[in-house]
Amino acid sequence: MKHLASGRCLCGAARFEIAGEWESFFLCHCARCRKDTGTAHAANLFSSRAEITWLSGRETIKTFQLPGTRHVRSFCTECGSALPSLQLDGALLVVPAGSLDTEVGIRPTAHISYASRASWDDRLDAVEKIDELPS
Template identity: 60%
Template sequence: MSAIKTGSCLCGKVSFEITGEFDNFFLCHCQYCQKDTGSAHAASLFSTSAKLNWLSGQDNIQTFNLPQTRHVKSFCLTCGSAMPNVQMDGQLLVVPAGSLDVKVSNKPDAHIFVASKANWDDNLENVARMETFPG
């Protein structure tokens, strides 16, 4: 039996559960993921068999399909948090890793679309690390 993974948005209006396993975990560096995350990449889990069940706030979810691309983003209308979505006529579940409220046991399988990665996204393992906001 598959473990149930729970998740939610930042403001707490939306919550969900995922039943099943993830097939892949990709860090996507495409220009669209940079724009919609405001960061170097999106961290998304993909499954062709897991099921999404909205526990609360499904009516507070907006889904944006970038015209003439396969890029889809769902988000909470109140706080803007990235939320799961179902794509490809129900064949693919995409879950932003940061939206989960449980530890993610999967490790990323690959960085994808690295040809378009941000110019400042190099050797980040060498940048100083701080436990909290700098004082």
């Protein structure tokens, strides 16, 4: 199995490598994912074949599953960064795209739960683009 990606949390406590290939890359606009990320959507990569190896910080990872749902979120307890998780009894690896230090290598497959997107998440391509922090 070839090396696919590596990543870490913001503080660097949790580091990982992934071997295998992505099957899909979804941008989820559901209210739960907006709450998780504080943004317009979650950007997650999915694989039933890839394997994750934790290089450090496994003890800093907490996983939360919203009761009565399949909604799962893993994060670093030090800095709060979203981190990969094994879901569906370990059959599915879900990796937040922003947690990767390497290129993702695929384009998003689809926007999902698009009908429930935030009202301000329309026509973002028309919003001014600034390359650095505004002054």
